[in-house]
Amino acid sequence: MSTSALRLGQDPSFGRAASAHGAASGHGPGGPAPKRIVVGYGFWIFLLSDVVMFSALFAAYAVLFKSTAGGPSARDLFDLRNTATETACLLASSFTCGMASLAVGQRSQKWTQIALLVTGLLGFVFLVLEFREFSGLVGRGAGPGRSAFLSSFFTLVGCHGAHVCAGLLWLGTMMAQFYAKGFRIDIRHRFLCFSLFWHALDIIWVAIFSLVYLVGTLPPELLP
Amino acid sequence: MSNELEFEYDAGSYVGRDRTPGEPSEEERPPLRQEVRGYLLGLALATLLTIASFWAVETHLIYRPGAAVALLVLAVAQMGIHLIFFLHITTDPDNANNVLALAFGVLIVCLVVFGSLWVMSHLNHGMLPMQQLMQMQS
Numbered sequence: 381m382s383t384s385a386l387r388l389g390q391d392p393s394f395g396r397a398a399s400a401h402g403a404a405s406g407h408g409p410g411g412p413a414p415k416r417i418v419v420g421y422g423f424w425i426f427l428l429s430d431v432v433m434f435s436a437l438f439a440a441y442a443v444l445f446k447s448t449a450g451g452p453s454a455r456d457l458f459d460l461r462n463t464a465t466e467t468a469c470l471l472a473s474s475f476t477c478g479m480a481s482l483a484v485g486q487r488s489q490k491w492t493q494i495a496l497l498v499t500g501l502l503g504f505v506f507l508v509l510e511f512r513e514f515s516g517l518v519g520r521g522a523g524p525g526r527s528a529f530l531s532s533f534f535t536l537v538g539c540h541g542a543h544v545c546a547g548l549l550w551l552g553t554m555m556a557q558f559y560a561k562g563f564r565i566d567i568r569h570r571f572l573c574f575s576l577f578w579h580a581l582d583i584i585w586v587a588i589f590s591l592v593y594l595v596g597t598l599p600p601e602l603l604p
Numbered sequence: 605m606s607n608e609l610e611f612e613y614d615a616g617s618y619v620g621r622d623r624t625p626g627e628p629s630e631e632e633r634p635p636l637r638q639e640v641r642g643y644l645l646g647l648a649l650a651t652l653l654t655i656a657s658f659w660a661v662e663t664h665l666i667y668r669p670g671a672a673v674a675l676l677v678l679a680v681a682q683m684g685i686h687l688i689f690f691l692h693i694t695t696d697p698d699n700a701n702n703v704l705a706l707a708f709g710v711l712i713v714c715l716v717v718f719g720s721l722w723v724m725s726h727l728n729h730g731m732l733p734m735q736q737l738m739q740m741q742s
Contacts, residue, residue, distance in 0.1 A: 420624025424702055428709035435713040439720035464658055471650055478643040478690055481626070485633060576626045579690045583683050589654075590679035594661050595672050602671055 416569060423573040427580045430543075434584055437539060441532040441592065449527035454596030457522055459513070463593040466509050467585065470544075473502035474582040481575045487563050493555060499578070500551045503544055510541050533592070540588060543581050550574050623698040625691050646689025653682040 412418070445454070480495035514534070517523065524534035554574050557567050595603070633639070657678045660666055666674050687693045693702055731737070 417624050420626055421701060421705075424625045425705055428705055431709055432712050432716065435716045436720075439717045442717065442721055443724040460658065460661070467654055471647070471654065474686070474690055475643060475647045478646075479640075482636060482639055482643070485639075486636060572624065572626050576691065579626070579686060582690070583686045586679055586682045586686065590657055590675050590682075594657055594675050597661060598671055602668055604672060 416565075416572070419569045420572055420576070423576055427576060431580070431584065434536075434539070434587075437532070437536040438587065438591070441529075441536050444528040444532040445596070447528040449529075451527040451530065452520075452522050453529070453600075454533075454592075455598075455600070457517060457520075458593050458597050460593060460597060462509060462513055463589050466506050467589050469502045469506040469509070470582050470585050473499045473506070474579055476502065477575050477578045481571070484558075484563060484568060484571055489558065489562075492558055496551060496555050496558075500548055500555075503548050503551070503578075507541060507544055507548070510537070510544075514538070537588060537592065540581065540584055543584075547574075547578055547581060550577070623692075623696070623702070625693055625699075625702045642689055646685055649685045649689070650682055653678055653685065657682075 413421075476495050476499045480492055480499060483491035483495050514537075517530075522530055524531045551574065554567075554571055557570070561567055657675055660671055660674045660678065687706070693699060693706060695703065
């Protein structure tokens with residue numbers, strides 16, 4: 381091998397040869413990916429494992445759906461108008477979170493803070509609506525202790541609500557960090573993870589409103 | 605940098621040019637107007653599919669026994685819209701790692717959900733009806 385090829389990271393052909401033979405040079409072409417990629421990919425893996433956890437809760441709910449123990453069924457309890465408002469809030473907040481990441485890309489402090497504030501407010505309205513729904517159910521004697529169906533319902537939807545709650549706290553710290561420290565690279569990495577988290581929560585909510593609320597309120601003879 | 609690396613693949617990834625989910629790469633940002641348009645399109649499609657889902661519960665235009673399946677399909681479609689327009693998961697080679705991880709996640713989710721339903725329905729078939737069971741115990 382010629383000496384010029386030994387200057388790692390300078391000659392692209394060296395990195396290519398190295399990676400093709402499984403002996404990456406460790407930097408330059410064929411070396412590790414930039415930190416931004418590693419952070420985003422790692423968080424993506426975490427989100428997917430979170431989704432797998434939710435799938436277990438979905439499975440429990442689907443299995444226990446008819447185990448109402450003589451108590452109220454989904455059709456008796458769910459108010460679709462409330463669900464529609466919650467859905468609109470989360471969808472809009474997912475959109476404004478996307479706007480916030482565009483504002484971060486533009487390094488605009490004002491628009492970042494505005495977009496994140498709107499995102500947070502919409503998330504907060506969602507939580508208030510969910511809390512009202514839960515307390516209404518408990519007040520009507522349809523709390524998580526009433527039947528296996530209601531236990532699995534409260535676990536699944538409550539777990540999503542807990543995630544939104546954690547997301548709101550995270551959002552608050554992101555606003556503070558952008559305000560106090562500006563658009564530093566590590567803060568932008570954290571924000572990338574936050575926006576992935578927030579969009580993923582909306583995806584899980586899509587499954588919840590469709591499969592729990594909408595399928596749940598279909599007439600029983602239409603259910604498999 | 606030379607362009608020689610542009611067509612190099614290694615274990616399904618675009619070496620040195622992977623993209624993280626969530627955002628377009630920082631170096632090659634498309635114009636802001638175009639990005640906003642992408643999010644707006646995603647929002648419009650997601651809203652449309654949401655309205656279609658709520659409509660599918662009531663309508664008689666859909667074959668009624670198929671309503672549950674229609675809701676499932678609409679939900680999957682909307683999740684796809686979110687993945688593409690909000691999380692920027694694409695089929696580009698620079699996204700291969702993200703897509704592979706997602707495919708594995710979807711596989712596990714399907715195994716857990718459909719596996720549970722399948723096993724539990726068989727168990728229910730195998731069980732005595734509850735009343736008979738109670739009589740045997742008393």
